[in-house]
């Protein structure tokens with residue numbers, strides 16, 4: 230009998246260990262309510278700027294150029310030797326971000342090529358040793374803080390420069406057979422690299438004051454790949470949390486099974502169908518997107534998204550309860566390319582008059598059906614519903630099921646009243662509105678706004 234109980238106990242405890250659930254806290258102690266509170270500024274702000282900047286701005290053909298073209302460290306060295314962003318003015322970047330309506334920013338302190346924008350004690354491979362000759366991160370942090378934006382770092386887990394980072398399937402010197410990998414990795418020791426990462430992340434999180442977000446990027450477990458064991462993800466994240474307890478962390482440390490192993494999920498260049506869920510629970514999410522195909526400055530890339538696509542990205546993200554992190558890739562002189570400036574301008578023009586449908590907003594309650602060709606967002610604090618007119622209708626606009634719900638209706642951009650009327654027009658083939666519907670009379674002329682927004686003030 231005793232033996233059976235013992236075996237059962239062992240089995241139960243083993244099951245507990247293997248079947249990690251989203252409720253397991255292994256990294257730190259925090260209740261779901263505390264997490265929600267910690268993330269509340271980010272959930273409110275909805276819109277941030279991603280900045281991919283490094284010596285890959287010189288070749289100007291993707292931040293993965295070293296990998297794509299299988300360059301060795303020696304071949305890549307010319308970009309380090311010629312890095313001198315003489316026009317770097319982060320105050321100007323910060324103004325552009327703010328004018329675009331962005332509320333926080335994340336800059337690549339180190340990308341996969343291993344180059345550090347910050348002066349690190351643990352490597353010579355940093356901005357201080359390029360012709361530019363100084364740390365670029367200090368000024369960045371100060372400039373964005375001065376504009377009142379939340380400040381974040383991206384730090385690449387991958388490092389194609391560090392001598393102890395083992396060659397794997399995404400490395401510039403990737404190979405094909407196990408024997409070859411073994412041969413090439415002789416003498417490389419990931420534990421040395423793990424220590425290096427910890428030291429650098431510690432530098433970033435102690436030398437620059439309060440940091441609001443950290444992006445640790447990325448994992449690719451499996452054969453010739455790397456995951457949480459390789460990065461020492463649990464240890465690393467514990468340290469991050471200890472150094473900056475309020476910080477927000479993305480989900481690419483390969484700790485997805487642990488609910489306290491990440492704060493938000495990060496669909497990349499991907500438009501989600503609906504609010505992402507785990508075990509039926511809606512989870513915080515942020516899509517990161519480029520203006521064109523690459524993150525780093527890419528001179529000859531021509532697939533730039535247009536004004537409407539970019540605005541829809543933002544509106545749609547909020548309509549599904551998410552955030553948008555929109556990327557710029559500054560040039561090797563430190564400037565923001567004219568095309569990116571133009572696109573930021575579009576966002577700003579729209580946000581100046583319509584940000585009320587973005588900040589503090591989320592998915593509309595299910596009872597509200599989106600009218601034709603529109604996207605809804607909703608502010609639970611103010612109980613206002615926002616209808617984004619993706620295609621502008623003609624005169625009569627039917628709001629399904631809204632009769633008796635709307636106290637007042639106006640355009641958001643100019644606060645001009647929209648009349649709630651019976652459908653207007655001669656020779657009508659029956660009413661367009663049913664008993665439950667409401668009809669708004671819109672002006673025939675589309676307002677001078679890329680995507681006009683109707684603001685509905687609802688009855689409580």
Ligand code: GLC
Nearest residue numbers: 281292293446447497517524
């Ligand atoms: C990917 C890419 C990288 C980019 C990032 C942004 O992980 O490797 O180049 O920095 O996504 O989300």
